[in-house]
Amino acid sequence: MKRSFHIFVFAFFFTTVAIFAQQQKDSIKTTKRSITVSQLQKVDYNPLSPSRAAFYSAIFPGAGQIYNNRYWWQLPLIYGGMATSIYFYIDNSNQYDRVRTAFRRRKAGLPDEFTNPDGTQIISDAGLESAQSQLRQNRDLSLLTTVLIYVLQIVEASVTAHLIQFDDSDTLTLSPSAIPDRSYFENSPKVGLTLKYSF
Template sequence: MKKLYYIILFFVCIHTYAQKDSTKVQQVSQLQLRSPKVQYNPLSPSKAAFYSAILPGAGQIYNNRYWWQLPLIYGGMATSIYFFIDNSNEYDRFRTAFRQRSAGLQDEFTLADGTQIISTAGLESAQRQLRQNRDLSLLTTVLIYVLQIVEASVTAHLIQFDDSDDLSLSPTAIPSRDAYDASPKVGLTLKYTF
């Protein structure tokens, strides 16, 4: 019962706030001309996605939302590319040592007296781990690239969304009109006005 009370109280507060807010809008609209609504451009999301596909971050620049997104995009891609290159170089290093050891040659992990710093099984294990890390870094780079394209397209859609004060939510409580049933009933109606 307490939950129901809090839910009703929440909607009454929203309704009261919406009424106060709508009176302000009416007063302001009487004093000054309303700004024109933004025209919907159906090609804007596809342009933003295209620009992002050509150059990462260009869609965010097209949307004028680049001040915090570009550092994340380029920082994430640069980090994952750095780890890709580093893991690839280390993989090649261990792979070369493993091949030399398999051929019976001196490798960089074997001392001059024949003592092995890393065993053959250790070289194989390092190769597997470094290959997984390299592939994960490549996957992360591709994922960041795709996500920034999707983000540019979605942002271009949402920029054009009408968020003016003409939109409102009006919760209303309607009493039951059933004469035969005297038990209290609770209902909720949401009314959207555009």
Template sequence: MICTVSIKAFSQKDSTAVKGVKVKGKIEVTDDFYNPLSPSKAAFYSAIFPGMGQIYNKKYWKAPIVWGAMGTSIYFYLDNNSEYKRFRRAFKQRKAGLQDEFTLDDGSQLISEDGLVNAQNILRQNRDLSLLATIVLYTLQIVEASVNAHLMQFNTNDNLSFKPVIIQDPSMVYAPTLGMSFKLTF
């Protein structure tokens, strides 16, 4: 009983509950500041065409970075894939007893069979890593567009501040106590 009464005695008054307020006319809400669909639109546009979500967020300088990163990883994927197919075709021709591009007219070989196998393995690994990099970059640019759209709606005025401070405790002269100060002014 004492705990219940003491909790009720120290509780704060609800500042949102206002009694007796009447509104005449219609209340108009403007979506200038907060648009809950903005992050999903940015993510959707980035999923359709990489970099378009950044353009939607009006961060135009990020779009060429996205295009350059995606283009580089796609270039390396295509280059490694074509080289892999080249060495694979030569290996298959050599196994079939035909002359491949790494065998000279006199029958001498520029690359051994083991060299062809090793080249295939390395190029296949590089191709797969390039594909993985492309997928990761594609996903990251979608996430970046969505997060950026969320953060654009975040209130960052000077009335909200966060400042870590060292608070001296008078009872413990030798050991300073670390604390944080959170200031919100209206």
């Protein structure tokens, strides 16, 4: 409850600051840097790049990362994660089939692999039921993890394709400044916060 209250206060504060900053926009003198046509031509923005990266990743996992030239550390994570989750899916599925077959054979009165030749049970009926439930849950979780990694690598390829096209040169600046708000009573001035960036 405390955390949600802090988040609400934080969001309210920044929303209020943005409203006050918008109101003061007309009264603040700002210097604007003119952008020439030659500078605009230097920006090489491809609006289809994120779509292509997402499409390539959807067709073949990791292809979007190769398209973005960000594959040297991302491909091992993608293939390692997917291979691990697929391995656990196959292992849990095989174990589930073993336990389920043994449970069905036992219910039919036939010998199973979890019963000794003298008739003593290595695993009880309740144990077999519990093992089936746990192995099915593990199998489904492994499948969900595989699908999640597949979707995340598509999203990551698209977002990276967006971000690598942004200008991150040294001409970008960010300068915070406090601006008094005189639209209220002179006896109780309010203070707002503005973040200005120039490029």
